[in-house]
Amino acid sequence: MLSVLTGGLEAARLAQPPIAARVPELAPESIHAPHSALALEGVSLSFGGIHALRDVSFDLRPGEIRAVIGPNGAGKSSLVNVISGLYQADAGYIHLGGRRLRHLRPEALPKLGVARTFQNLALFPGLTVEQNVAAGLVFRRRHGLLAQLAGLPGARAEAAEVADRVRDVAGFLGITAHLHRLVSTLPYGLQKQVELARALVASPKVLLLDEPMAGMTATEKAEMAAHVRSARDRLGLATILIEHDIGVVMGLSDRIAVLDHGVKIADGTPPEVRRDPDVIRAYLGAEAA
Amino acid sequence: MSVFSASVTGARLATGFSLPVLVVLSLGFVAVPLTASPYVLEAILLPFLALSLAGLGLNLLTGYCGQVSLGSAAFMAVGAFAAYNFDLRTGLPIPVSIVLAALTAAVIGLVFGLPSLRLRGFYLAVSTLAAQFFVQWALTKFSWFSNGSPSGIIAAPVIELAGLRLDSAVGRYLFSLTIVTAITLLVHRIVSGPEGVNLIAVRDNETAAKVIGVPVLRTKLVAFALSSGIIGIAGVLWAFTYLRTVEPAGFNLDRSFQILFIVIIGGLATIRGTFLGAGLIVVFPLLLGRLSAFAFDGLIDAGLIKLIERIVLGGTIILFLIAEPNGLSAILSRLSARLRALVRRG
Ligand SMILES: Nc1ncnc2c1ncn2[C@@H]1O[C@H](COP(=O)(O)OP(=O)(O)OP(=O)(O)O)[C@@H](O)[C@H]1O
Numbered sequence: 001m002l003s004v005l006t007g008g009l010e011a012a013r014l015a016q017p018p019i020a021a022r023v024p025e026l027a028p029e030s031i032h033a034p035h036s037a038l039a040l041e042g043v044s045l046s047f048g049g050i051h052a053l054r055d056v057s058f059d060l061r062p063g064e065i066r067a068v069i070g071p072n073g074a075g076k077s078s079l080v081n082v083i084s085g086l087y088q089a090d091a092g093y094i095h096l097g098g099r100r101l102r103h104l105r106p107e108a109l110p111k112l113g114v115a116r117t118f119q120n121l122a123l124f125p126g127l128t129v130e131q132n133v134a135a136g137l138v139f140r141r142r143h144g145l146l147a148q149l150a151g152l153p154g155a156r157a158e159a160a161e162v163a164d165r166v167r168d169v170a171g172f173l174g175i176t177a178h179l180h181r182l183v184s185t186l187p188y189g190l191q192k193q194v195e196l197a198r199a200l201v202a203s204p205k206v207l208l209l210d211e212p213m214a215g216m217t218a219t220e221k222a223e224m225a226a227h228v229r230s231a232r233d234r235l236g237l238a239t240i241l242i243e244h245d246i247g248v249v250m251g252l253s254d255r256i257a258v259l260d261h262g263v264k265i266a267d268g269t270p271p272e273v274r275r276d277p278d279v280i281r282a283y284l285g286a287e288a289a
Numbered sequence: 290m291s292v293f294s295a296s297v298t299g300a301r302l303a304t305g306f307s308l309p310v311l312v313v314l315s316l317g318f319v320a321v322p323l324t325a326s327p328y329v330l331e332a333i334l335l336p337f338l339a340l341s342l343a344g345l346g347l348n349l350l351t352g353y354c355g356q357v358s359l360g361s362a363a364f365m366a367v368g369a370f371a372a373y374n375f376d377l378r379t380g381l382p383i384p385v386s387i388v389l390a391a392l393t394a395a396v397i398g399l400v401f402g403l404p405s406l407r408l409r410g411f412y413l414a415v416s417t418l419a420a421q422f423f424v425q426w427a428l429t430k431f432s433w434f435s436n437g438s439p440s441g442i443i444a445a446p447v448i449e450l451a452g453l454r455l456d457s458a459v460g461r462y463l464f465s466l467t468i469v470t471a472i473t474l475l476v477h478r479i480v481s482g483p484e485g486v487n488l489i490a491v492r493d494n495e496t497a498a499k500v501i502g503v504p505v506l507r508t509k510l511v512a513f514a515l516s517s518g519i520i521g522i523a524g525v526l527w528a529f530t531y532l533r534t535v536e537p538a539g540f541n542l543d544r545s546f547q548i549l550f551i552v553i554i555g556g557l558a559t560i561r562g563t564f565l566g567a568g569l570i571v572v573f574p575l576l577l578g579r580l581s582a583f584a585f586d587g588l589i590d591a592g593l594i595k596l597i598e599r600i601v602l603g604g605t606i607i608l609f610l611i612a613e614p615n616g617l618s619a620i621l622s623r624l625s626a627r628l629r630a631l632v633r634r635g
């Protein structure tokens with residue numbers, strides 16, 4: 001794993017310089033300050049005897065790509081699931097949209113400006129690419145079933161808006177050619193892009209990506225990384241990126257949080273994290289285990 | 290058509306109907322009434338139409354929205370008895386009674402759909418059995434529903450439209466066909482529009498659907514209400530146009546399973562598959578009956594023949610599920626693709 005870390009060094013040098021400089025500097029105590037896009041405050045979560053998260057505090061600034069790394073079972077997905085309301089924390093708070101919440105309701109996420117993708121594909125195989133992406137806009141729909149069936153002008157205008165928006169996002173991610181295909185007939189890498197499109201179409205302020213590049217070829221990974229970066233650059237998204245490929249993480253992230261056994265053991269810029277003895281130990285430990 | 294409409298194969302004519310649909314419709318509305326014998330109408334087409342509609346209703350719920358139900362016959366019964374009572378007690382025109390019956394079935398379907406907000410799969414299927422048993426019990430227990438008839442069997446009213454009595458086989462057939470056509474078009478519009486996206490999203494990945502803001506609970510309840518309303522109308526057609534009597538006994542668990550088989554054999558989440566499935570379920574036993582009468586007549590007793598027929602039917606269904614889990618609709622797709630390839634090659 002150490003070799004992976006140093007391999008990451010090269011990747012980091014090749015990639016464009018970290019964007020942290022563009023983001024306003026924050027003092028550590030302002031973790032829960034109103035200008036963070038999202039923050040966790042002392043979140044703990046356990047399943048029976050397993051502590052998936054232990055007193056984790058974490059903040060995400062607007063326009064920042066924030067990686068979360070750690071060995072298998074470290075609690076990365078749990079963190080994202082707590083933020084998206086799928087798991088309920090035993091303790092701690094979530095700061096979002098100027099509010100301090102114990103739990104989030106997953107249904108409320110899109111209205112709060114949060115969109116996510118899943119570690120294992122969570123598309124709708126029975127729908128076309130276009131329909132899958134359009135599903136990301138359902139939460140905004142103003143016209144009900146009856147208006148749709150009656151073909152009311154408002155409902156039709158809405159359908160046209162949705163189509164335009166889907167087309168925009170598909171163009172942005174380069175999947176326009178596949179819009180009318182059944183999503184289940186696409187190769188894995190493309191399906192991952194569709195899932196990103198479904199998240200982006202909602203114009204979120206916070207994007208949670210759980211291993212968006214897992215299982216991809218090197219080319220696909222580079223493409224996905226470019227999309228994540230340009231989504232941030234163009235839309236000013238705050239992104240949480242869970243990823244095992246350290247090279248990608250070092251090149252893409254402004255800051256990195258490292259989890260191990262549910263504990264946040266390090267947090268900082270890529271160079272800081274790379275030097276951190278705890279991180280090196282955790283990765284060596286994971287390799288030795 | 291909205292942007293959500295699924296990709297369309299085959300040519301679309303100016304009417305918005307595809308060619309095969311137009312052919313089927315003109316056969317159904319023109320050729321059949323002119324040529325079909327009363328036997329074909331009474332024994333095949335009338336039950337076929339009612340069961341197709343019931344299958345369509347169940348497919349909306351199970352095929353599109355992924356919610357399994359074993360209570361279809363209950364909603365048929367609700368529709369039939371509600372239409373009977375609205376007709377008897379209000380004297381409203383029959384179409385109005387049918388609409389009210391559909392609403393009644395929809396509301397009751399909604400109530401029995403509430404467990405779906407908590408239960409899934411096998412557990413939900415078992416909970417829909419409650420509808421099956423409760424409705425049959427209520428209809429037998431309270432004679433008010435059958436207007437105090439001692440046997441519980443009552444004659445269905447003759448369908449009258451604008452002074453026209455539709456009591457001939459052809460008249461009932463055309464009435465039934467018109468309703469089934471209209472509802473089929475409605476269902477097509479629903480499933481190919483934004484609501485179809487909601488239904489399939491809930492079916493394919495409920496968690497993802499919830500997180501992106503698809504109204505999961507509302508979608509399930511809409512599916513239960515629509516499905517039950519449609520199945521309710523199927524019950525009206527079954528009682529008023531096919532049997533011409535209204536009785537609880539025909540709407541039993543066997544019927545619910547029959548409708549489920551129609552959907553499975555035809556193919557989940559396909560409209561045309563539902564009609565193919567209903568056709569098979571109606572015609573196959575008749576053919577089998579003819580065949581066994583021809584082969585065994587006088588050799589073995591009628592009860593045994595019935596048993597053999599059931600075993601063959603059951604075996605066929607199982608074979609079918611193994612050989613083609615996507616149903617008759619998938620077979621038809623393959624056949625027509627092959628046909629098109631042949632035509633192209635000339
Ligand atoms: N729904 C659940 N029920 C029980 N235990 C769970 C559940 N979800 C996660 N866990 C446990 O919590 C711990 C953290 O899991 P989590 O999925 O968050 O890890 P991860 O960092 O995402 O791992 P990976 O890199 O393998 O995806 C693990 O021990 C896991 O077994």
Ligand SMILES: [Mg+2]
Nearest residue numbers: 076077078119
């Ligand atoms: Mg994970």
